[in-house]
Amino acid sequence: MxxxxxxxxxxxxxxxxxxxxxxxxxxxxxxxxxxxxxxxxxxxxxxxxxxxxxxxxxxxxxxxxxxxxxxxxxxxxxxxxxxxxxxxxxxxxxxxxxxxxxxxxxxxxxxxxxxxxxxxxxxxxxxxxxxxxxxxxxxxxxxxxxxxxxxxxxxxxxxxxxxxxxxxxxxxxxxxxxxxxxxxxxxxxxxxxxxxxxxxxxxxxxxxxxxxxxxxxxxxxxxxxxDAPLTFVSMIGIISFLGAFAALIFIVIRAALYGDPTAGWPSMVSIFLMIGGIQLFALGIVGRYIGRIYIETKQRxxxxxxxxx
The missing domain is CATH 3.90.550.10 (Spore Coat Polysaccharide Biosynthesis Protein SpsA; Chain A)
Known part of the structure; x- marks a missing residue:
């Protein structure tokens, strides 16, 4: 046969x-x-x-x-x-x-x-x-x-x-x-x-x-x-934190030596928007993984x- x-x-x-x-x-x-x-x-x-x-x-x-x-x-x-x-x-x-x-x-x-x-x-x-x-x-x-x-x-x-x-x-x-x-x-x-x-x-x-x-x-x-996207957003978070920390040290030293001649609110708003965008981007990627878990747990x-x- x-x-x-x-x-x-x-x-x-x-x-x-x-x-x-x-x-x-x-x-x-x-x-x-x-x-x-x-x-x-x-x-x-x-x-x-x-x-x-x-x-x-x-x-x-x-x-x-x-x-x-x-x-x-x-x-x-x-x-x-x-x-x-x-x-x-x-x-x-x-x-x-x-x-x-x-x-x-x-x-x-x-x-x-x-x-x-x-x-x-x-x-x-x-x-x-x-x-x-x-x-x-x-x-x-x-x-x-x-x-x-x-x-x-x-x-x-x-x-x-x-x-x-x-x-x-x-x-x-x-x-x-x-x-x-x-x-x-x-x-x-x-x-x-x-x-x-x-x-x-x-x-x-x-x-x-x-x-x-x-x-x-x-x-x-x-x-x-x-799981590379999760690693990627984690690295972005670490880099953002280190960058912000370095900028904070620079601002404090500059203010101590030269004073603070400008209020700096436009740059602060830009930084807030940038960090907020990174956070939303990271949440979106994490949400994709969580959404997958959610669909799988339904066992349709x-x-x-x-x-x-």
Whole structure:
């Protein structure tokens, strides 16, 4: 009996891409991965178009197609988790529906697992077709998080990967609500091989990731895998205190030697505003961490499925 592989595909308004990714996957499995039995799991993440109808149409003609219809949009991270925790297979793959993750890489990923690797991932080597500003901040994010976090994230690594059941078991046992999958994949360890490929633009539709959304995602990743922001604001507090103490000594000595010719209220107001701004900045960072703790203590489910079939 052939081994099975579950392909997890989060979908948010991907009606045009649903049949295309299915056709590409079937071509790959019928020509290059005949030794594996595929299960294609579409996770409908609160789509407002006819994504679900397209998936149901495919399921009517192919029993290998399954879907999880979430009760609302919980985000890509939750949709990925829903697929991983629901599907039962020997191997698991995660990929986007927009064909930016080429199914033609799956045979090489499978070959890597046969070589003894536990996980094979795709690593984008260029960002052609992407806005320069977006590429700049993306590269800056990888450099920063790898500097401040003990969990190293490969620059350009995609969520697209093929994993053994052992890796998936480790992933799904981490039930945190605030999920940064790139970090989780690296944190669990295991023997991993990254396969380079050039950037591919999405087939149809517009990406749901805005610059603001990506920025929030990056901040979440930094907070989830590093306490460097807390250390940073602590250092700012220490530097501010030492600077203020040195200034106080200088003012006292100057007043003793030369008197106090000016009242100095404008400079005092500026100093108060600066220190107040630093305090609010520090409180904002601390508040982000406390907010994370607050959300986790509620223990709400990561996702709610309206229907699984």
């Amino acid at each position: 052939p081994q099975s592989v579950a392909i997890i595909i989060p979908c948010h308004n991907e009606s045009e891409n649903v049949p295309l990714i299915y056709q590409a996957l079937m071509k790959t499995f019928q020509t290059d991965l005949t030794q594996l039995q595929p299960q294609i799991w579409y996770v409908n993440d609160g789509s407002t178009d006819d994504t679900l109808a397209q998936v149901q149409h495919l399921q009517d003609s192919d029993a290998q197609v399954h879907y999880i219809d979430l009760s609302r949009s919980f985000g890509k991270e939750a949709a990925m988790y829903a697929g991983l925790v629901t599907a039962k297979a020997d191997y698991y793959a995660v990929m986007d529906a927009d064909l930016q993750d080429p199914p033609a890489m799956l045979p090489d990923m499978y070959a890597a697992l046969q070589e003894g690797y536990d996980m094979a991932g795709a690593q984008r080597t260029d960002r052609s077709g992407e806005a320069p500003v977006r590429s700049f901040f993306s590269n800056l994010f990888y450099k920063f998080i790898n500097r401040v976090s003990q969990t190293q994230i490969v620059p350009g690594a995609r969520d697209f990967r093929l994993m053994t059941r052992q890796v998936v078991d480790a992933i799904v046992h981490m039930t945190e609500r605030n999920r940064f999958s790139k970090g989780l994949f690296s944190w669990v360890g295991f023997k991993t091989k990254y396969l380079p490929y050039q950037n591919i633009e999405r087939q149809h539709g517009e990406t749901s990731w805005s610059f603001t959304g990506l920025l929030r995602y990056a901040i979440d990743g930094i907070i989830d895998f590093s 489910p990561i996702f709610i499925a309206r229907k699984i079939k």
